[in-house]
Amino acid sequence: MISSQRKKVKGQVCFFWSASMPLNAWLKGRLWTHLRFVWLGLMLLTLLCVAIQFLGVVRQSRNSIIMKQSATKKFFSMRFTHEFKKTHTTPQGQSDSALLSGHSQHRDGGGITETTTPVPSADTQPAGSAGITGRRLWEKSPSHSYSQGTGGQKTTETFTKRTPAPQDTRSLGQTLPPQPPQATTRPVSHGVASCQPKNHIVFLKTHKTASSTILNILYRYGDSRNLTFALPALRHSQLFYPMTFAAHFVEGFQSKTVKEYNIMCNHMRFMPEEVKKVMPEETFYFSILRNPVSMMESIFIYYKSIATFHKTRSLEEFLADPWKFYNTSLPNNHYAKNLLAFDFGFSDGSIGSDEETQAKLAISMIEKNFDLILLSEYFDESMILLKNALCWTLDDVVSFKLNSRNNDSRMKLHPDTIDKIKVWNLLDWKIYLHFNATFWRTVDLMGGQERMKQEVAMLKQKREQLTKTCLLEGGAVDPSQVKDKDLSPFQYGAAVIQGYNLNPELKGPIRKQCLDLITPELQYTAALYEKQFPQLSFNQHLSQKQPASRKATISRSRSLNPKVSTEKRLAQGGLRQQDPSIRHQKIFPKVPPTRSLRSVP
Numbered sequence: 382m383i384s385s386q387r388k389k390v391k392g393q394v395c396f397f398w399s400a401s402m403p404l405n406a407w408l409k410g411r412l413w414t415h416l417r418f419v420w421l422g423l424m425l426l427t428l429l430c431v432a433i434q435f436l437g438v439v440r441q442s443r444n445s446i447i448m449k450q451s452a453t454k455k456f457f458s459m460r461f462t463h464e465f466k467k468t469h470t471t472p473q474g475q476s477d478s479a480l481l482s483g484h485s486q487h488r489d490g491g492g493i494t495e496t497t498t499p500v501p502s503a504d505t506q507p508a509g510s511a512g513i514t515g516r517r518l519w520e521k522s523p524s525h526s527y528s529q530g531t532g533g534q535k536t537t538e539t540f541t542k543r544t545p546a547p548q549d550t551r552s553l554g555q556t557l558p559p560q561p562p563q564a565t566t567r568p569v570s571h572g573v574a575s576c577q578p579k580n581h582i583v584f585l586k587t588h589k590t591a592s593s594t595i596l597n598i599l600y601r602y603g604d605s606r607n608l609t610f611a612l613p614a615l616r617h618s619q620l621f622y623p624m625t626f627a628a629h630f631v632e633g634f635q636s637k638t639v640k641e642y643n644i645m646c647n648h649m650r651f652m653p654e655e656v657k658k659v660m661p662e663e664t665f666y667f668s669i670l671r672n673p674v675s676m677m678e679s680i681f682i683y684y685k686s687i688a689t690f691h692k693t694r695s696l697e698e699f700l701a702d703p704w705k706f707y708n709t710s711l712p713n714n715h716y717a718k719n720l721l722a723f724d725f726g727f728s729d730g731s732i733g734s735d736e737e738t739q740a741k742l743a744i745s746m747i748e749k750n751f752d753l754i755l756l757s758e759y760f761d762e763s764m765i766l767l768k769n770a771l772c773w774t775l776d777d778v779v780s781f782k783l784n785s786r787n788n789d790s791r792m793k794l795h796p797d798t799i800d801k802i803k804v805w806n807l808l809d810w811k812i813y814l815h816f817n818a819t820f821w822r823t824v825d826l827m828g829g830q831e832r833m834k835q836e837v838a839m840l841k842q843k844r845e846q847l848t849k850t851c852l853l854e855g856g857a858v859d860p861s862q863v864k865d866k867d868l869s870p871f872q873y874g875a876a877v878i879q880g881y882n883l884n885p886e887l888k889g890p891i892r893k894q895c896l897d898l899i900t901p902e903l904q905y906t907a908a909l910y911e912k913q914f915p916q917l918s919f920n921q922h923l924s925q926k927q928p929a930s931r932k933a934t935i936s937r938s939r940s941l942n943p944k945v946s947t948e949k950r951l952a953q954g955g956l957r958q959q960d961p962s963i964r965h966q967k968i969f970p971k972v973p974p975t976r977s978l979r980s981v982p
Contacts, residue, residue, distance in 0.1 A: 576772035577772060578771060578772045578773055579665045579770075579771045579772060580606070580608055580643050580644075581643055581644075581660060581661050581663055581664040581665065582599065582643070582644045582645070582646070582664065582665050582666075582667075582771070583644075583645045583646070583656060583660055583664050583665070583666045583667075584596070584599055584644075584645070584646040584667060584668065585649070585651050585666070585667075585668035585724065585725065585751070586646055586647060586648045586649070586668075587668060587669060587670065587671075587720075587721060587724045588648070588680070588716070588720055588724060589671065589676050589679040589680055589683065589720075590669045590670060590671040590676065590757045591669065591671070591757045591760055591782070591785075592669055593783045593784035593902050594760075594780050594781070594782055594783045594784070595646075595669060595755075595767075595780075596646050596647070596783075596902055596905075597780060597781075597783050597897075597898070597900070597902070597905065598764075598777070598778055598780050599644055599646045600646075600897070600905050600906075600909065601777075601897045601898070602644075602773070602777055603643060603644045604897065604909065604912075608643035608644055609639060609641065609642050609643045609644075609913065610642070610643070610644050610645070610646070610909055610913065611631045611632075611634075611642040611644065611645035611647075611659055611660070612631070612632045612647065612906065612909060612910055612913065612914075613630060613631070613632065613647055613906075614629070614630055614631060614632040614635075615632075616907070616910055616918075616921065618647070618648075618902070618903050618906050619647055619648035619649065620645075620647050620648060620649035621649075622648045622649055622650055623650055623713070623715055623723070624650065625650045625652050625655075625726065626649040626650055626651060626652040626655050626656060627652070627655050628655045628656075628658040628659050630649070631645075631659050632910070632913075632914060632917075633913075633914070634658075634659055638914075639913075641661065642659055642660060642661075645659065645660060647906070650723065650724060650726055651724065651725050651726040651750075652726055653726075653750045665752050665753075665770070665771065666750060666751045666752050666753075667751060667752055667753040667754065667755065667767065667770070668725075668747075668751055668754055668755070669754070669755040669756065669757055669763065670721060670754060670755070670756055670757065670812065670813050670816055670817075671721075671756070671757035671758065671813075672757075672758060672813060673721065673802060673803065673806040673809040673810050673813055674794065674799050674802045674803065675758075676720070676721075676809075677696070677802045677805075677806060678696065678791070678792055678794060679786070679876075680716055680717070680720060681696045681699070682786070682790055682791075682792070682874060682875050682876045683786075683873060683874040683875075683876045684713070684716045684717075684873075684874055685874045685875045686873075686874055687711075687713045687714060687716055687717070688708070688711040688712070688713070688714055689706050689707050689708070689711070689714045689716075689717040690706070690717065692706060693706055696792065696794075696798065697795070697798055699717075700798060700801040700802065700805060703717075703718075703805055709729070715729055718805065718806060719806050719807075719808040719809045720806075720809065721808075721809040721812055721813070722739075722743055722808045722809055722812060725743065725746075725747060725812075726746075727739065727742075727743050727746075727808070729808070736807045736808050736811070737811070739808055740807070740808050740811035740812060743808065743811075743812055744811070744812060744815050744816075747812070747816075752770065753766065753767065753770050753823070754816040754819065754820065755767065755820070756816070756817060756820050759820070761837045761840055761841065762824065762833055762837060763820075764778040764779075764780075764840060765778075765827075765833060765836045765837060765840065766820075766823055766824065766827065768836075769827050775836075775839055775840055775843055776843070778840070779840060779843045779844055779847060780844070780898065781844070781847075781848070781851075781852075781857075781881065781898050781899060782857065782879075783870070783899075783901060783902065784870060784871075784878055784901070784902060785857065785878065785879055786876045786877055786878060786879070787857075787859060787877045787879050789877065790875060790876050790877045847895070847898065850884065850887075850891065850895065851881075851883065851884055851887070851894075851895030851898060851899070852881055852882065852883070852884065852895075852899075853881075853882040853883065853884050853885070854882055857879035857880065857881055858879060858880060858881065858882060859877060859879060859880075860872060860877065860878060860879065860880055862882070863880040863881070863882060864882050865882070865883065867904065868880055868881065868882075868883070868899060868900065868901065868904070869901070870901040871901065871902075871903050880899070880901070881899035883895055883896060883899060
């Protein structure tokens with residue numbers, strides 16, 4: 382009984398394993414379900430992955446074998462060449478490294494003479510060895526001599542004039558054999574002999590630092606080469622200073638009517654992230670500083686009408702108790718304290734008591750964002766540094782002083798007043814001391830002070846020649862003596878800003894060159910705006926000539942709903958109502974030119 386039951390159970394188990402678990406039965410059950418296509422796809426994908434892995438392993442093993450063979454051949458080739466040079470060509474007393482570099486030294490008397498042997502460059506290789514396109518015709522050859530003795534240093538550098546490769550001339554229907562390089566000598570300007578002029582520039586225009594003269598230099602350079610300026614929107618003379626700069630302050634940026642900007646140089650409060658939205662990545666950034674002592678005296682005279690200075694009779698009275706008059710909540714009072722730091726985008730130093738920490742932070746950020754910092758007290762030296770950094774010429778940086786006061790409006794400061802200014806503008810003073818030191822280190826790196834004196838003398842000579850050619854009186858005159866009112870400089874505060882009279886006998890290109898040199902900032906900005914945006918200028922002129930009835934209608938609508946109309950006017954270009962430069966147009970007026978100053982008979 383028991384044995385028959387066991388046989389029955391054993392038979393059932395055998396039937397289960399034979400009927401359900403064999404591979405063919407399992408595949409048959411899976412492939413005939415409604416998911417049979419999914420299972421079939423998974424199986425094919427698995428086979429494909431295995432095949433790919435197998436091919437990858439085979440390919441990797443093959444490459445490793447080839448690399449080992451090539452490395453072995455290269456090693457033996459290098460070793461044979463080295464042994465051959467060491468045995469047959471190494472002069473006595475000269476190392477292998479000196480031989481390979483073509484370099485040798487010997488002492489002669491009291492100095493060291495260093496000689497370098499020419500090494501074949503890529504330009505002298507046969508055609509087809511390398512594709513050379515766009516290479517400069519002048520390149521420094523490794524051949525040079527350097528002597529040092531008690532009398533100083535003398536440097537002579539040899540430049541090799543490169544001839545176009547044969548493949549460059551075949552497009553002209555010519556086939557020329559490779560020609561050897563012709564060695565010629567050329568004067569060097571210490572690091573700027575083979576550079577290319579920079580056309581993407583940001584100049585942070587600081588206040589009362591001779592920045593208007595630099596602005597004129599940049600205007601003339603860009604105007605003569607038809608470069609595009611990042612001009613203020615809505616025909617303003619500044620990039621809505623003292624508001625922190627925003628990209629939509631630039632005309633054409635928000636509407637995307639300008640593809641690329643070359644130069645940004647109008648007054649702004651610096652904000653690097655916003656500036657980088659407008660300017661290309663390779664842009665050169667520079668600015669200029671001035672001694673805060675003389676700068677404070679100039680600020681007090683020029684901005685005498687602001688609330689901080691208006692109630693004081695003298696600079697000494699203000700510095701005796703500056704916190705009695707200074708109030709950051711009043712508009713335009715930022716001119717009265719640490720104006721340099723404010724222009725660079727920092728606070729005026731009144732927030733927080735640790736000005737030392739603020740100065741270190743400001744210096745670090747300036748060094749990070751700017752390639753060159755100039756000094757107003759050494760303007761000619763600064764122009765030489767700028768010329769070398771931008772790879773320009775002396776003609777590009779020669780200038781006349783613009784927006785400069787006459788001597789009658791200058792004050793002589795007492796030593797106690799000087800000390801008080803340094804304490805009051807401590808943040809500016811720390812910044813100035815640091816970049817005063819870096820300025821002279823830059824001079825040493827670009828050839829030294831003797832080289833600087835030579836180039837400054839050449840710059841002054843060019844300025845004297847232009848003065849004799851361009852100016853009627855041979856220099857600047859008071860605004861009452863300027864004959865052409867279109868060339869009258871803007872007057873503000875207690876300062877007397879001088880202008881120039883153009884020589885009436887000038888004609889042609891020389892007249893345009895002289896006219897550009899003496900054109901004031903506001904007039905030149907307006908002329909460039911008309912040149913870059915003629916349609917916008919035309920529309921604005923039409924709006925100014927609209928009928929009186931239309932003006933009356935607009936005036937009436939604004940009076941009925943003044944809040945809405947003001948917000949609509951200020952909303953153009955993304956501007957906000959708290960812009961002090963809009964509320965105080967008396968300080969920074971828009972000056973539409975009566976005629977184009979660029980027109981030359």
